[in-house]
Amino acid sequence: MSASTASTKAAPPSTAPTSVSRTPDQVWRRARGLLLALLLLVIGGVAFAAFRSGGAHGRLDPRSADPHGSRAVAELLKDRGVSVDVVTTLDQATAASGPDTTLLVAGPNVLTGHQQYVLRQAAAESRGRTVHVAPGPRSIGLLAPGAEAEAPRPVQPGPPRCDLPAARSAGAADTGGFGYTTDARGAVACYPGNGLASLLVLPEHPSGDTVLLGAPDFLYNDRLDQQGNASLALQLLGSRPHLVWYLPSLSDPSAMEGRNSGQDDTGDDSADRADSTSGESGFLALIPSGWLWGTLQLALAAVLAAVWRARRLGPLVTERLPVAIRASESVEGRARLYRRTDARDHAATALRSATRSRIAPLVGVPSHDAQSPEVLLPAVHARLPEPGHDAGALLFGPAPADDTALVLLTDQLDALEREIRTS
Numbered sequence: 001m002s003a004s005t006a007s008t009k010a011a012p013p014s015t016a017p018t019s020v021s022r023t024p025d026q027v028w029r030r031a032r033g034l035l036l037a038l039l040l041l042v043i044g045g046v047a048f049a050a051f052r053s054g055g056a057h058g059r060l061d062p063r064s065a066d067p068h069g070s071r072a073v074a075e076l077l078k079d080r081g082v083s084v085d086v087v088t089t090l091d092q093a094t095a096a097s098g099p100d101t102t103l104l105v106a107g108p109n110v111l112t113g114h115q116q117y118v119l120r121q122a123a124a125e126s127r128g129r130t131v132h133v134a135p136g137p138r139s140i141g142l143l144a145p146g147a148e149a150e151a152p153r154p155v156q157p158g159p160p161r162c163d164l165p166a167a168r169s170a171g172a173a174d175t176g177g178f179g180y181t182t183d184a185r186g187a188v189a190c191y192p193g194n195g196l197a198s199l200l201v202l203p204e205h206p207s208g209d210t211v212l213l214g215a216p217d218f219l220y221n222d223r224l225d226q227q228g229n230a231s232l233a234l235q236l237l238g239s240r241p242h243l244v245w246y247l248p249s250l251s252d253p254s255a256m257e258g259r260n261s262g263q264d265d266t267g268d269d270s271a272d273r274a275d276s277t278s279g280e281s282g283f284l285a286l287i288p289s290g291w292l293w294g295t296l297q298l299a300l301a302a303v304l305a306a307v308w309r310a311r312r313l314g315p316l317v318t319e320r321l322p323v324a325i326r327a328s329e330s331v332e333g334r335a336r337l338y339r340r341t342d343a344r345d346h347a348a349t350a351l352r353s354a355t356r357s358r359i360a361p362l363v364g365v366p367s368h369d370a371q372s373p374e375v376l377l378p379a380v381h382a383r384l385p386e387p388g389h390d391a392g393a394l395l396f397g398p399a400p401a402d403d404t405a406l407v408l409l410t411d412q413l414d415a416l417e418r419e420i421r422t423s
Helices: 003-010 024-053 071-079 090-096 113-126 137-143 165-170 229-237 253-261 269-274 289-309 327-340 344-359 373-383 391-396 403-422
Strands: 083-087 101-105 129-133 147-158 173-182 188-193 196-205 208-213 242-246
Touching (some): 024 289, 113 253, 173 188, 173 229, 344 391, 344 403
Parallel strands (some): 101 242, 129 208
Antiparallel strands (some): 196 208
16 A cells, blocks of 8 residues: 555545535525515516506596596596696696686695796686686685685585586585685685585686685596586586696696795695695695505515515524534633623522532432532531531522622632542
8 A cells, every 4th residue: 555545544534614604506596486476576566557557547637547537527528529638737737728728727735836826827817717626725825816715524415505507507416625715706605514615616707717626526437427426527627618637747847946936925835735635636646546556565565475484483493503612712701791791690600500510419419409408508518527618608608799709709619519529
């Protein structure tokens, strides 16, 4: 046998180092299932939201077939020869207004003070009809000077109780929401409740007027066939051959122009946006309903996936340490922790317990009785060659007062154990 062969056989086998961290390949194999599931959920949610939003654009939108959309009334108006145009900016709304036009403002509370002022001026010059849907107390001052808005009331069927031909012809309708009052001459207040009108018509000039609606419910698709809602909607919005349906947008450049020029007459845009009847005026009203439902479903799916993949807390499992640690290092580490927290009582308890466990078999005491002073102390005193040792104070005494007393206790415990071993 050659020297190289002998040295190879004599060398101990090499051991691959143990690592507790996962490799990138292991991490990928463990997480790829969850990532794939999340990707499928995102794709499914986006596809569903896009499908839902294809024919539904939000509340009070004439393109929306949702229950709270207004596509039904828009189609009925088109059947009667009224053209319906949807605009989303103030410039488009003011440019399209005229004496033969009805301008419906679906969210007046979303407009800034500057936008409300410009819209008011354009409506007055157009000599047409302007319909504001649920303008709140902070918007009414600019949109309809001389009128006041009070807190909303529930929407429910009610009689018109006024001389407005459109209201008398329609009869009972689903009205409510904000209530309006005014001292303007020639104003017509309809569908009253608690002394406040849910429909207020303010004459601007012989050929134009401003209509304030306390709530938009009778314009919704799911309520149009109830009461006299359809008749009231068609007569209010179909009095002119052209209807401009203004859906305010937060991205309208005119909103930023008002802030930059300082021409915000309300002084509190956030309060203007907060005025609404049932949440139809505000930021959420501008988001397509399909996207809202898709976002909700994605959030629910994420919660379910988190519950499915969450770590379960079960019983403790004993595992071998990846490296060997010497007993002396463990003792020193625990001693440093005790010293850092001044835990002399815990240190003394650990020392005494270990001593009792070691001397118990030396004096003939079972291990389960090693921590019992009634059993251990008599056996220890019987084993000691000379009386006078206070074994009780050493093995079961109080905690040391300082570090010096702790060191002294350690030496005395060692001396007691050696004495028992040699006796």
